[in-house]
Amino acid sequence: MAVLVVIPARYASQRYPGKPLVQLRGATGEARTLVRRSWEAARAAEGVDRVVVATDDTRILEEAQGFGAEVAMTSETCRNGTERCAETLEALGGGYDIVVNLQGDAPLTPPWYVEALIAGLEADPKADIATPVLRCDGRSLRGFREDRMAGRVGGTTAVFGEDRSALYFSKEVIPFTGGDYPDDAPTPVFHHVGVYAYRPDALRAYPGLVPGPLEQLEGLEQLRFLEHGRRVACEEVEARGRPFWELNNPEDVPKIEEMLREAGIA
Template identity: 60%
Template sequence: MKRVIFIPARFASTRYPGKPLVQLTGATGLRKSLIQRAWEAAKSVRGADGVFVLTDDDRIADAARAFGADVLMTSPEARNGTERCAEAVAQLPTPPDFVINLQGDAPLTPPWFVEALIDRMAKGDVEMTTPVLLCDAETLTNFVTDRQNGRVGGTTAVMRADGSALYFSKEVLPYVGDLTNPPEVWHHVGVYGYTPAALQAYMSTPEGPLEQAEGLEQLRFLENGIPVTCVPVDGKGRVFWELNNPVDVERIEGVLAKEGIE
């Protein structure tokens, strides 16, 4: 397996405990767990040789195996999905060329987002990549509304003209003073591509103050001088949103209904 997709999932989420098993209602009324919807999104990606759910919780593992997923068990000590991916690479029979980390709370991730990362990683000149999406009016309003109400929603990215990342934040960056005439705001999509070497480097460096403050694992790369390449993707009219808080269930179900996803 040269190109694998890992879906890290943990039960003990700080903001929303048990969220991988939260049931989401699709367009036809069919209810599926968050982790199943994330797995189905991963299975629709072209160019991947395998898809694995990574977890340290038997409840998630049992649910994943029940809908047909391959599962790799990781340790409870893994502090984030990237550390979980590093552990899982060692369980594969041979090291892959690269790994895609599709967050288990992002079931609306379109397959072409992940395929764009696979294409970029396949060129062999980057160590770590992540997609970014220019915010549309609805998503930007959701971002600003969440922060005004004291909720942490999605993540924004700030990057150089060449696509190399400068910073990621749970704040809305740059500052949005007027929603009727906002600046460009880039939504960071919760998918990562790494080489095995980048994962090893990540595990050998300590968690830094920015990662601790923001709770964003990708900042460890930047804090330790490991470049992160942002890959702009086109939403093609689909509203992208992650399940970070209970209020996001209604938002995601609304998109499922709009897109006709069962």
Template identity: 55%
Template sequence: MTDFAIIIPARFASTRYPGKPLVALRGATGVAKTLIRRSWECATAVPGSVGVWVATDDARIADEVTGFGGQVVMTSPDCANGTERCADAIDKLGEIAPVVVNLQGDAPLSPSDLVPRLVARLEEDREAVMATPAVRCSASLYAHLAADAANGRVGGTTVVFNRAQHALYFSKRLIPYLPGQTDAEAGDVHLHLGMYAYRLPALREYREAETSRLEVLEGLEQLRFLDLGLRVSALAIEALDWDAIELNNPSDVAAMERILASRGIE
């Protein structure tokens, strides 16, 4: 398999949830660990990477990471999103691997075995510049996303793709639209997990390109790739045994802690 490195972009000044990387989450044993530490543990459980780094511009996050023995690369405060931060990290670290995996710092429930599958997807789909997972929604996951939408909270991202599993669009809305949604139809919605495998040239092209209008409207960095006409490969996977939600809002803390406990994660 192609060599890959994992970078976890993390910023303190989140618009929706300031200080989110340092929020403490209790696991199955009641032990509290910060979100960035749980994300680091998720990343280091991935087999085959050449290394894991947290990319940040904040000294508080850097201190937390070095405190538990993680590696940090300090990046520019001008990075607009995680993809730009990964590109900046590679400028600092050098070409550490031909593929860089962005494992977002608010998604510690992501299955670690997805990373090698994303890298393999890039090997198979030679014209794709980036690969990212799309998880079929279970009824409970759909209900969580629908509740966020009904209550005016910005929840998870959904994605639609064509029969060749090339992404067509990503949205903070639930797409596709399901009139009279049933539990069976919930499986037609795919949750986009915050994980990307990029080819190095794509990272550079992304950073040099102008921000796209859709990217700004949706607040979704990956839409810049589609706006540039670049192929994004969606790795479609079946519903997980747990709801791989992200920590987007303070109200997600309790739900995430319940999932950590149910999965026996310390």
């Protein structure tokens, strides 16, 4: 299976402009940009043939080329990372069996998350898309709740059926649970990790699908697949002691830097 990883990196984020160029300090104290840390995370996964940063901004182009990344320039009209991945696939001429979208705000993505998605699509011919979900412990669930209480849009949660087919994704905390859980205790809430593995036909079809009301309300690109009847398989992954969080808001920077240090990531 030929696997392409695309890292969509947009400068003009509404919530956090310039986010891909934010400097993050790791375990050694060295500062590296968010887009570089995401690229390094992608390159750590086994079974990946090519990693490309996809952007529409020359500042990100120059930064990515500076640390040795291959870059695809995409149009400013891409509405989200999935559309940017689709445009990148066409620009590269296709030729891949699986396209992975490792979003540029997830530098803590462990390589085994990406590897699980590749294996999941290989083993499940009925799935159009695969995406990882991580069972929240009490600490991470408390982080979700604190974000919502403060009015911040934080991470995304997912619910899925017995066959692992996604039922819904939300920026609210779903399913509802009023329980109070110790830091290390498992909870019934699953954190959706913003990584996707697509079959090329599903990815190529995506830009032509009309965004539905749920996608527009939640601001979650994966809901377009669900609203148009595409099967999204949720692959449960294990933390293996690695903390995980996405960089959604400026307030997340110290949290992610602490997690980089905890994980020993330089």
